[in-house]
Amino acid sequence: MNFINNFEVALNGIKANKLRSSLTMLGIIIGVAAVIIMISVGQGASKRISDQISSMGSNLLMVSPGAGQGPVRGASGNVNTLTLEDAEAIAGLSMVAGAVPELNTGATIVYENQTWTSQINGTTPGMQVIKDWPVSSGSYFGDDDVQSASLVAVLGQTVVDNLFPPGTDPVGATIRINKLAFTVVGVLSPKGAAMMGQDQDDAVYVPITTVQKRMLGVNNVRTINVQTETQDSMAYVQTSIEELLRERHRITGSKTDDFSVLSLTSVLEAAETATGTMTILLASIAAISLLVGGIGIMNIMLVSVTERTKEIGLRMAVGATESNILNQFLVESVVLCLVGGFTGIITGAAVAWAISKFAGWPTYITLYSILLSAGFSAAIGIFFGYYPAKKAASLDPIEALRFEK
Amino acid sequence: MSGKTVILLENVKKIYQLGETRVFALKGINLTIREGEMVAVMGSSGSGKSTLLNIMGCLDRPTAGIYYLDGENVSQLAKSRLARIRNKRIGFVFQGFNLLGRTTVLANVQLPLIYAGAGKKEMAERAKEALAWVGLSDYLEHYPSQMSGGQQQRVAIARALVNNPSLILADEPTGSLDSKTSIEIMAVIQRLYLEKGITVIIVTHEREISQYCRRLIKLKDGRITEDTPVMNPRNAAEDLAAMPDEGEGQI
Known part of the structure; x- marks a missing residue:
């Protein structure tokens, strides 16, 4: 029994029960579409933020009071350590276009x-x-x-x-x-x-x-x-500002700086971290629905195995080995998941497009989100299809042939 | 009756462990069946005839004793090897036909060939040939539900013979059919051994059906109690010709 035969047997199994197959696929379609939509919304937001930050000019540095760990805390302004004179001194540094x-x-x-x-x-x-x-x-x-x-x-x-x-x-x-x-x-x-x-x-x-x-x-x-005068000099200027302000504020040795210097790059990084977290959060919620879809596949496959006990017995009687039966049901569930997965990718892409078109949210579909969903749905097919397939393969042909619905 | 030995059973026993109790389904069967025989196996329920059929059909393995099929000891082969043997050498005919409902007649008959790894073209050709042999050339694309019981059983016989087995096992092949259709099916089964020389073993509880066989084996409590040639065996085709021309049959 070759692979093509195996594939055909599985396809016939799917075709034989179209309604049930499409309902099963629906779970995967919704799950995959949700993953694609969520990731594209997250990636779209992230892309818009980074575009805007870089359009502000990349050779800007921000000096804030307080030992800021990021742009938010640095901007709190609770510590009043920077003065006009500091600004004038910074303006006097080399490679600085203006402060x-x-x-x-x-x-x-x-x-x-x-x-x-x-x-x-x-x-x-x-x-x-x-x-x-x-x-x-x-x-x-x-x-x-x-x-x-x-x-x-x-x-x-x-x-x-x-x-x-x-x-x-x-x-x-x-x-x-x-x-x-x-x-x-x-x-x-x-x-x-x-x-x-x-x-x-x-x-x-x-x-x-x-x-x-x-x-x-x-x-x-x-x-x-x-x-700064050039983008290349940013690191140099950042160090000079830090040295200058430590000197002016009399910070020596291991004492903590009472100011922080941020470049737009680090602001960008922080923003990307934030939107990345949001994307992961959205995708995880969507992944849960994909998981539920997978459990749906397992459920249907188990019902299908029970319903087709007699068929399995007959197939075994005419010469199907355990691995033939295992492969048949495994291929069936993987095909269900993959067809569902691809339909989900198309649905998800269409919905993402509609969201950016009608709601004005930027969406951005990445190859990685498509590959992730496709891989994930194939994995779900194998993972949730394996147990029912194993159950089918381990049936005793005599018992299976005697089975009455 | 001459020819080589198809089935040789040597002191075959089958014991089922049902919880605490041990059920002795077969208590030592010795049996030789030669090529081209047509054997009826009779016995009341619980006599062990189903167990014997399952072992001869390589669906089950004996607990003790040796089973030679075509000279090969198959009594303790692995499950996948038994599946191979069932595929290549044995054809099954069941009481309930056991056709796949949502599959065409042609595809049903091709089923054993799928597991034999035959090419697509070869599968279609051989399945058509087998269906022509049972007289169903016009029903290739029909579904089992569109056919009568007798026609469905003929599809099942075509499926059993499509892989050119040396042995066909029929478990109550006429159990779901009326008496005239039963004779029609017996006519087809008789042709299997008359025209193709295939060894046929039929399990039945109907005395009339056993009359169409050449040898009768009776089982009781897991032992062979009687093994005799059938006196005055009947010819199903002749009986059918003598019957009034009515009903569904159209061989």
């Missing part, structure tokens, strides 16, 4: 009888360069405004839309933030939503000294964004 300190606070902005709550970002004119963000009207504030802690503000488009009547040019207008009267000197060109969905245009930029002295009464900065 821009930031300090922000939330505040309500009032123009005539309109109010709007937004984020007030204290920064320096270098911000415009580092973020590559031009003004659409007016101009950015200058270094002298930072020197003198002037009451000048550059508005994001969302703030303008919410405070000023349509068609008015806000440049030159006076707005009040925390009872301080600011003169609007420029409006930033619209930039759109950032990676985590927040509106980047919903912000007001003012000289950092104004926030420090006039609004918060502090001397520290929340973060310093550093742009």
Whole structure:
């Protein structure tokens, strides 16, 4: 008995009971489709986040206060160790294109009888360069405004839309933030939503000294964004910043740094870890449904073996060996699983495509998720098909022939 | 009756262990059956005739004693070897036909050839030949459920002979058929040994059926109590010709 014969016998077994076979396959189809959809949604999210992070420019370093372990803790800003002078010192290092300190606070902005709550970002004119963000009207504030802690503000488009009547040019207008009267000197060109969905245009930029002295009464900065001249020099600049700040903050020997330097690469890595975890979580949930589908296969195969006891007895009487019978049922369950698996892959890919088309979520189907599902369904076929097949093969032909339903 | 020995049983015993009790199904059978014989095995239920048939059919192994099939000692062969022997040398005909329901007549007859590893073309040719021999050439693509009992049993006979066995074992082959159809089936079985020289062993409890055989073996309590030639054996084809022309048969 050769393999092709074996395969045909198994196929005939499947064809002989179409409804039952397709219901059995349904479990595998749903399981595999779920795995494909979940992985593609997870991979899509991950791909979008990494695309956005890398589009922000890869030669950026972020210096945050506190011994941060990652971007989240580093940004907490509970430790106030970075100062404007640190930023100036960093800007003086070699291979550094610019160092821009930031300090922000939330505040309500009032123009005539309109109010709007937004984020007030204290920064320096270098911000415009580092973020590559031009003004659409007016101009950015200058270094002298930072020197003198002037009451000048550059508005994001969302703030303008919410405070000023349509068609008015806000440049030159006076707005009040925390009872301080600011003169609007420029409006930033619209930039759109950032990676985590927040509106980047919903912000007001003012000289950092104004926030420090006039609004918060502090001397520290929340973060310093550093742009290096080339991407290759990032590691070098990161080390120089660390050496410089340890010296400036008098940290010697094994004492822990009171600041941390992060590159976008490490932010990217952290984000990828997070989305990777999410993908694994989603895929595991989907894998459970695949497992349930596999148990369904075993269940049906067991019923099928009992139902076909007489057939098995007859096959044995006309010369089928135990391994012939074992192979017949094993091939049957593997074929069920593989056909179910491929149908599931197609269904899953179609649903993933529909999700990105109609719900706007990015999905990304990877070869690896397809191979994983195909391999997994074949393994399920063998694993859950083996016991029923073994049961069939070990039947006694005399008993089996005498079996009555 | 001459020719070489097909079956030689030497003091064959079969003991079943049912929990605490031992059941002696066969208590020492000595039997020789030569090529081209047509033997009826009779006995009441519990006489051991099914056990004897199972052992002769290589479906079961004797507890003690030796079984030579075509001169080969097959009494203690491994299960896979026995499956080979059943495939190559033995054909089975059952009371309940045992055809695969959702499979065509042609595919049913091909079944033993699948396990013999025959090529596709060869399988189809030989199955058609066997079906033509039992007179069912027009039913190749029919399903068993579309056929009468007599026709189904003829499909089963075609399946039994498709692999050119030296021995055909029939377990109550007419047990599910009416008397006229029974004679039709006996006519086909008689042709097996008359035309093809195949040794046929029929287990039956009907005296009329045993009349179509040439030798009668009676079993009781696991022993052979009688082994005689059949006096005035009948010819099924002649009996059939003498019967009024009606019913389903169309050989």
